[in-house]
Every structure is written in structure tokens, then in C-alpha cells.
Amino acid sequence: MPLAHEPLGGLGGVKHPPDEGNAPLVVLRDVVRAYPRGASQVVALAGVSLEIRAGEKLAIMGPSGSGKTTLLSILGCLDRPTAGEQLFEGRSVASLGDDALSRLRNRAVGFVFQAFHLIPQLTVVENVETPLLYEGAPLHDWRPRALRALERVGLVHRADHRPSELSGGEAQRAAIARALVTAPRLLLADEPTGNLDSRTGDEIRALLDELHAQGATVVLVTHNEALGRGAERVLRLRDGRVESEERP
């Protein structure tokens, strides 16, 4: 599958000031996430510490209920820790208001979901344009930028189709294009191959590898050992704690 030859925008080319060249993209320290349930609490994360460096490819693995998705939501600033410290590019996330977090998600984070989560009434290219609405990009930039993102996932020929007309692999590529369109620093994928057969799953894995090779920081949540082994670092969670960390 051909990828565009242009540099990967902010995805890989993180522009840090020189003195922060080695600062981690994301830092979590003793992060706890607990949900109230009736009188008691459900603890999804029970003290997770973690650093993610720019350009890294990290897999988060573990049985269901181990807190993988909660961790991914916190990494993507979609959820907030109940306790503990969280830094994004050296800035504390706890002090940010809801609008600032939304802005951070929009500019710095790209989400890829297991069930694609494309908006059914929009065409593929319109789905890819959606983050640009929230970025406040000028309208005439939308189409070229969305098409460039679609080009990078090899889906330009499906731009005007509805999500319901796409195969699973195509839908996930569209979702990846949507995650890429704002040139985020961090790409988060939650079971990106979970709803795909093994062959298209391999295609998506290859696409993510390719993006990573171009410099993207990728964090994957997966059950899939093969997908996990492709990462530089694998974090295994159990009962809301980091059970082990390995470099395959």
C-alpha cells in the first residue's frame, strides 16, 4: 500500500525545544482511577506509573478488566485520574480545564477504536474532516487535508462512500486517517484489529508499523499477542497494576 512521501507532520516530527529533547511525551506517576459504584468503589487503575517517549511504540496487554482501556482513556486525556500525577509534554494535565483537554485531544492525540466509530451519516472524507471542525481550521483547508490523510492510508478512492459501504479493514483505515488528520503527537489504538479477520488485521498492523517507522508515537491496547510483539515495549496489566514490562 503506497504511503505519501511527505513527512508525517507532528506525528513523528515532535518539535521540542532543544533542552527538552529527551523529555518523555507522557508521564504517569501512581495514577489511580476509581469509579463510584453504589456505596463502594471499583478501582480500574490502582497506581500505574509509566513514561512514553516520542517515537516509541508501546503495547498495553492484559486480560479483560485489567484496566487497559481505562489507561488508554487517561493517556488520551479523555478521562482524568482520580489520584496521581499526569504530564503531557511536561505539562500537568490535572490543572487543565475541560476545554483545554478537548483542545489537547484535538491537536495532540489521535484515537483509533476497535469498532471504528465512524459517524454513519457522514461520508468517509467528511468523517476524516470532523477533527478539523473542532480545530477551527479554515473551511477551504478541510478537503485537501482530509484527502492527504486518506492518501496515507490508501483510501482516497473511497472518500465519498458511506461507512456502511466499507469493509472492516477499509473502515479502520478511514478511522486511522481521521486520527492522523490533525497531525497528532500520540496515536492511541484500542484493539484496532479486534473486529477484523486476521488478514485485514495484518494489513492494519502493517499500516500502524509503517506510521511508526515514519516517526509516530503509537500506543496499542490489544489482546493480540502478535500485534503486541510488534511493539518495542509491552506493558502487561493485571487488576489495575503494571504486572510486567518487557521489550520483545
Added chain:
Amino acid sequence: MSPALVVLLQLGARSLRLHKLRSSLSILGVVFGVAAVVAMSSVGEGARRETLAQIAALGIDTVTLKPPASALGEPAATLPLAAADSLFRVVPGVQAVAPLRVVELSADAGGRSASVIALGTTPRYADAARLELAAGRFLADLDVADRKRVAVLGASVARALFPLQSPLGESVRLGGDWYRVVGTLQERASPRTRGAAIRGRDLNRAVLVPLPALDRGGDPRPDGVDEIVFRLANADGVTQAAGVAQALVRRSTGAAPEAVVPREILRQRERTQRVFNVVTGAVAAISLLVGGIGIMNIMLASVAERTREVGVRRALGARRRDVAAQFLVESSLLTVTGGLFGSALGLVGAVLIQTFAGWPTAVHPLMLAVALIVALAVGIGFGFYPAWHAAGLDPVEALRRE
């Protein structure tokens, strides 16, 4: 318009089209509410315009004095002719005063006849009643002084008696006497619609002759007149002027005449109109409340079934207010569409009312603008809670929803 709003409008239109039936049903309340308001206000506006037209014909700056009602069996009371002169001298700001004798007669000319209102008056009447000549001349002072038998015909009289030729110079028999036609009047809007607030005189049916030339045969009070009309230079003093005039006449006759002040009638009419407006407003408020609740209901359903979309949009960087804006645009689009259809239906209703009930109706263009603004306000007002609810959804929870 900001690009975001354009996109939100397109987006909203698309999701509403996705559920055509549901969207159409949900705006019915607004449609009928707006239609009722437009139709009812058209009735009010029609009545108002008619009143205004009558007032314009009578003149907002005029006063008509009529003798006090006489007791049963007594001859009809009159006003002293001399009062006209004293009014002209005494009433502040008076511009023209004209006495009138009024007799319903039949007029004949060249084998045709018409039932007319013969008005004996003076040249000042042209100014007092704002008469416009179509042809010839009006009554002159010499006509009055010499009791000349000349006549000025109202537009419909002229048409009825002289359908094929100019009436100027022709003779008309009025009662028992022959008059020479010297002029004709222009057609005037006639206050003939039923339910009119003011019963004006139809001057199209009038034949104007010099006051002393109108013979009433055996009049017990030859110096009496039936009406005195005067017009002021400025409409503001019309109520006081009417009071002065009444006092003046009472001093000479002992009884206060009746004063018809169109401006007062207009005020009265405005008070009635205000009551009507309050009733219309209440009906509008209730129907729009019902319509709005329907909108809120459908928007809540829409938010519920699109919870996951809200989660996705939040993940893609939508702020709470972006989510709220999306649903507000949608609900406003619904109600404004309802407002448009409602206005159209209301216009049809106004035409039907005029055709079948015979009430004059008129739609003020501003009313349509107000209807649309109100519809927009209903959309924002009743869309607010659903939008606020959507904006407050927890993104993680929302994404998990199937």
C-alpha cells in the same frame, strides 16, 4: 457565517433528513402553533387596517358635531347654523368648518335615477372632509350667497346617472328641484364592510349642493343644520377642540351636541386590539409550549441514540459547547422549518378566513419575521436541555454505549 456554523447546519439538515417522518411529526406542534398565530394576527391586522382606512377617510384631525338625540315623537333636533361661524372663531387651531344638511333623496337625470345622500353645505366642506375633485369645480361662496342650484356629484352617483357622458353642465333633479352639475368627486374608499368600527358616510353616494339651496320643504327650523364638521390644523388638539366646540354649542342651545372624534374611536379601537393581541399571544404561547415540548422530546431521543457519536466527537476534540451547539443547531433547524411551514399554512388560513368568514385579513410582513424568530427561540429554548445533557455526557461512558 462562521465555517463551523455552516458545517453544523449541513450536518443538522442531514441528520434530520435521516429521520424524515420523525422530524416532520415532531415539528407539527410548531407548525400549527405558528399557523394559528399568523392566521389570528392576520384577522387583527385586517381589522386594524380597516379602521385606519376609515379614520383616514374621516380624518384623524376632524370632529363631527351632531345634535343631541331627540325624545321620541319630537322633531329631530338640529344645530344652529350660526354655531359654525362661532366655532371657526373660537375653537383653537381650527382650519375649516362646514355645516351640513343631510337628506336622503332620489336623484334623476335623463331617465335614470339613483338613491343619493343630498348634502347641503358650504365651500369649506371640501377642506374639512378632504374632498378631491375629479372634474369641474367645487361649490363656491357665490353659489351659497345666491342660493344657486348647482351640484357636485359623488363618484358613484355620477356613474349611475351619466354612465356614457360627462355630467358637467347637465341637469339633475333632486327632490323637486333641478340642479346643474358643476363638478364631480373622486372615488373614495367607502366604509361599507360589515363590522366596521365607524359608520362613515359614503361620499361616493353624495350630491353636494349649496346649503341654502337644499329645500327641505316645511322645515320647522330653517336655520338649523344636521351636522357641523370641522378640521384642525394639528391632530393633537382634537379632543380638547371637540370639548370646546361642545361647550360653545351648549351655551347657545342649552344641550351639548354629540361629538364624533375619529381619533378617539381609533384609541378605543386600539384598546380592543390590545385585548385581542393578549388573547392571540396566549394562544400562541400555549401552542408553542406544546410544540416546544415535542421538540424537546425528540431531541432527547436523538441525543440518547447518538450518545456514542457524542463520545466520538468528544474524543476527536469537541468541547462541551461544540456538542451543545450541534444539537441546538439541529433543534433550531427543526423549529425554523416548522415556522416556515406554519407561516405558509397561516397565510392559507388567512385567505380562507377572509373568503369564508368574510372578515378582512392582512398579514404584516413583520409578523412573518416575528414568527420565524419565535420559532428559532423555541428551538433554542426547548433544545437547550437536550443539548446541555449531551454536552455533559462523560466521553468515556458515551463511547462505551452501543
